[in-house]
Amino acid sequence: MNKIPTICPYCGCGCGLYLHVEDGNLTGVSPIRSHPVNKGTLCVKGWNSFEFIQHHERLKYPLIKVNGEFKRASWGEAIALIASKLTGIKRSYRPDSIAIMSSAKCTNEENYLMMKFARAVIGTNNIDHCARLCHSSTVGGLAETFGSGAMTNSISEIVSAKVLFVIGSNTTEQHPMIGMHMLDAVNRGAILIVADPRKTQISDFAHIHLRHRCGTDVVLLDSIMNVIINEGFVDIPFIRRRTENFDAFEKVILRYPPDVAEKITGVSSQDIKKAARIYAIEKRAMLFYSMGITQHITGVDNVHACANLCMLTAHIGQPMTGLNPLRGQNNVQGACDMGALPDVYSGYQKVSESDIKKKFEHLWRRRLPSRPGLTLTEMFDSILDGKIKAMYIMGENPLMSDPDVSHVKEALKKLEFLVVQDIFMSETAEFAHVVLPAATFAEKDGTFTNTERRVQKIRQAIEPVGESMPDWKIICALSKKMGYNMEYRATHEIMEEVALITPSYRGILHHRLDSNFGLQWPCHDLNHQGTPFLHRKKFTKGLGTFIPVDYIPPAEETDKRFPFLLTTGRIYFRYHTATMCQRTSTLEREYPECYAEINPKDADSLGIKGNSMMRVSSRRGSIIVRAQVTDKVPEGTIFIPFHFREASANLLTNPAVDPSAKIPEYKVCAVKIELVESKRDQKD
Amino acid sequence: MSRIAEIYLPSKAKVIDVIEMTPDSKLFMVMPEMPFKYKPGQFVMFSLWGVGEVPISIASTFGVQKHIELCVRRVGHVTSAIHRLKTGDDIGIRGPFGNAFPITNARGKDTLFVAGGVGIAPLRYLINEVIKNKKDFRRIELIYGSRNPSEILFMDDINSWQKKGINVVLTVDRKDKDWRGNTGIVTEHLNKAKVSFKDAHAFICGPSVMIKAVMQDISQLGMYEENIFTTLESHMKCGVGKCGHCYADGKYICIDGPVFSYREIRQYNLNCTP
Amino acid sequence: MNKGMVLEKSKLSYWLRQLRKEMSLIGPMRGENSDIVFKTVENIHEIVLDCPASIPSPKEFLFPQKEKMFRYSKDGVENLRGNKGRLIFGVRSCDISAITLLDRFYGGKFVDDYYMSRRNNTIFISIGCNNPDITCFCIGLGSGPFLSSGFDIQLSDLGDRYLVEIGSKHGLEIIKDFIHLFSRPKKLDYDDQYEAILSSQARFEKRINLENARQKILSGQVNDSFWEVVAQRCFECGGCVYECPLCTCFNVIDRPYSPTDGVRLRVWDTCLFKGFTKMAGNIWPAEKKIMRTKRWYFHKLIYYPEQFGKFGCVGCGRCTITCPGRIDMATIASKIDMGDRRRKGGGG
Ligand SMILES: Cc1cc2nc3c(=O)[nH]c(=O)nc-3n(C[C@H](O)[C@H](O)[C@H](O)COP(=O)(O)OP(=O)(O)OC[C@H]3O[C@@H](n4cnc5c(N)ncnc54)[C@H](O)[C@@H]3O)c2cc1C
Ligand code: SF4
Ligand code: SF4
Ligand code: SF4
């Protein structure tokens, strides 16, 4: 019996856990007690993270589709087929007719290799991953204001903070262990302000709960800043020394006094003032946000507004003081850091800057494209336009996660060639021409970067099941076949290359990650101990920039035909598109089917009772779900989790995207609701 | 080291016949490889390889034939798979588990059976048992409610019981054109029973909502709580008091039950209604 | 039984090395940073004895988180019961007390053959706690820090030597062949053990009176508004159950490898999940969190004593470490005991 320390594969908290191994079988997990994030605890997903690994439905060997049916193939055959197809498509069209989807579930090393594969081997910048769908507004938005799109503080600082302002994050459910630190802080006397239209577990503990209307975050934040300016809580020396563009910003803010905001957001001006004063006065104030801020057509605006608020009060650049986007997936931070994005290489180095491109060309010995590639949301449009002919998807399931699922389905069908590399046969994989079996986190080495920028090692606990292989080995094999030699003996050699070329990861080498649970980037050299909080003394980009933001209503507003607002999200027991959770008995059992939360008043007016089935339709589609009547959602709004294959909420959502980050508006769309009479006798 | 009984290991059994009773319930004739003795009210764990295991009450009468009969209503994952079984298929079976209906104390008294839907199945053996020893009991009555006439189960048995002098009241929620009998739910017909409630024993089985209503009503009609019995359902995984799923308020439904008196149900606050 | 012997510390590793030839040796080893985890001992000198409490509890060796029950195929069913001989070294007293109770739970009318077969092939060498962890409260429950019975072998650390007490046949078995390593105890050894017990008792941070809590619950002094506040803090992680040496619930799942071939597994399950009691037809008997929170506490504080005459808690303190909501047994029982009904029921 052995216990291998590694990192939870689910969320961005990055909890440390041991995988228990006996005779090559996983027999359980337990939390790492000395880990700074989870301190001996885990959430339900972490506790059950062992079950899916040796599940009987795991993909065990490569599959090639012949006459519409998958046939088992050898690795040699599969790799040869992919290499010749991709080479062919690259030649007969151009490199940019191929798109690559990397994965926030995979390691840093794998994401780095994938982006190297896209750029050096294929010759395209068309690489993206699901961060587009959750935090691209953060990456872009914070780059413009602060110069770095990551959590500024560390999780372990939370407990000592005095004010926690949580907006658009259902923390205890989505980032449970961060939620734990928050509750600890509240126990110690911190004041908790939660802004969320829904009642969530964390809002139960809030001293002030601001239930603003979905999609009005900008107004809420602007009016809070309006109060801060009008009541003289602005930190003027900070604004003078550290920031720019204050005047233009102030002009806009003055348009949002609390009484105006009250009308738009539905939050009383009293509460807005109270929240503003509490947040502004206390120095150790941490602002947290998550998908409730980012997944809007105004996602970048929302992020800017958060950043403005921090700068206005000088709540940045100190321990326990800062702006903290909570990243969703276990390695979404890392996938971004590694440059699995269409416009940057690793460490957010721009592909369009010629010295940087030259640097990479030198290292990789290939000419590289300089025009930024397509974002994930644009990729599917381009397939339908005939510009993209082939796609390579690693560990993602866009058919479930993408807004407007039917659109994606059509696109996938149209592809000349699709490769999917995954651990299970996903909905997306069904459409592939070749499916490659990948190894899970328990079957490989590498690193994940959690939401507080902590680069941590994951360690192989068991041999990969069947013939499955770690993603990095697959990429290497394929590159080689396509005539580009990628040779690494182990993942630490890949990390060495990352460190060589990525300033923020320069001091991050595997052997340094063994003690003290990794290092937080930026880590400038081999002696640097990592950076617990960012923007000390100056912002990453120099001066922080105020970016004025005005209110833009959601792309789709309610009207007579579609009178309800739909907002979507995750639930605690499920993760993302549930490919892993569905194979975990406990998690699967908790929510066997999709449901929709609806306010009792709305339910009454529609004749809907708890457990009735209702049809929810938007302009794009319609699904049938079971009603859960609860005051968790305000009147006029319903909530549907997006993890269910049978009733995919993303059939309804609006594919409208933020103009710059291209993040889709998952959080608001207009729907109508009808009661579905059940055929069965209601009595039993 | 002493040999330990393998309580979780199902033994093999064969489906020898399947009878469709109603659109959503089927009666399975199952021949266990290793026959076992059982009592009225007991259940078995019915295993389908690769799908799972569910508790099912034994609907047959011990000693009458070699096989056992199990009446299964299709409601979810495992029961749907069970419904796809055909004659000749192999299944696994463990049991019998649970306590049984206590009939000794009912001797010399009036006996009332109340059944709803598939609830008739677990009572069938008990009714046969009581009829076999008919002279030991006073009046024997059955009130049985179904959703509609076509869903009345075990009509042959009911006819034979009536012939043997039992007073049977049938009722349906929804009648069809041929139905001449009673309509409405069973509680509306309790007063048709000619038992002396103060001194009678009752055995009730059916959907939990019905059970609760009937228990309340007959105790109001004067029957003692400790003389009213029913069988409770709960999520079950082991059947032997280990997995914890059926545990409620200090009692394991699988080993302390599934048969409980109304008194126990109230005393332990056992969850018999959702 | 309880026979005493004395073993010089320098001879411990020799003894263990000999025993390891017969059965696999598991002991407290260094994990990440300051963590201690029980795993197969590769190097005997790396065993860490004076360690903080380990998580998870040693129930994992008798009732693993995931266990294959049997394999089924065309040819019938094959029991996959584990029966490897194991020696588990360095277990704490509270855990031995828990195992004594588990033996009763898994025994009884229906004997859980998976547990029993492992149990019959496992020998525990426990060690009295000279340094209780800050989370420990076995002292109020008689389940530690030193035991007078129930163990196979109990070591008491007396500085340069161990007092070795033999409490079972199994225990005697592993001493018999090495009797030359041990010497007879003198009065001084027992005096020193008593001193160790006294000094350990003085080090306890926590003293929780579960009996008072039980009485208050039974006499109806704890109302639902208290439990409501406790339940509100529950993250539904299941950690308290997974970690607790006395929680025993499991789920059963089938893993088909082909239509005719597969295995049935059992995995730890917890009553803190609402799906634990769900029934077909969309019936959720314990949909509200408060029902599940209460169930956990009532089982341990009320029903366990009814069934076994003992609390369903040995004061190991693991739930204190692992509960993200800070609504662990020690915190809540002392809140009940102290009569704290303030709004902030759980936590801090
Ligand atoms: C003592 C006893 C006797 C029973 N006798 C009969 C009978 O004679 N005929 C009959 O049709 N049904 C009977 N049931 C109910 C039957 O066991 C459930 O309908 C069945 O378990 C549902 O399983 P499922 O997989 O189809 O449902 P799902 O909803 O898919 O349930 C999944 C799992 O949950 C558990 N579960 C869900 N509902 C129940 C439940 N009501 N009882 C126990 N476990 C449940 C099971 O482990 C099941 O595998 C009895 C139940 C009990 C406790
Ligand atoms: S909080 Fe996140 S990282 Fe931690 S155990 Fe849960 S899913 Fe895993
Ligand atoms: S309830 Fe908590 S303290 Fe008590 S035995 Fe269980 S885990 Fe240990
Ligand atoms: S450990 Fe705490 S939070 Fe987790 S299930 Fe138990 S009581 Fe709830």
Ligand code: FES
């Ligand atoms: S069914 Fe397992 S304890 Fe009752």
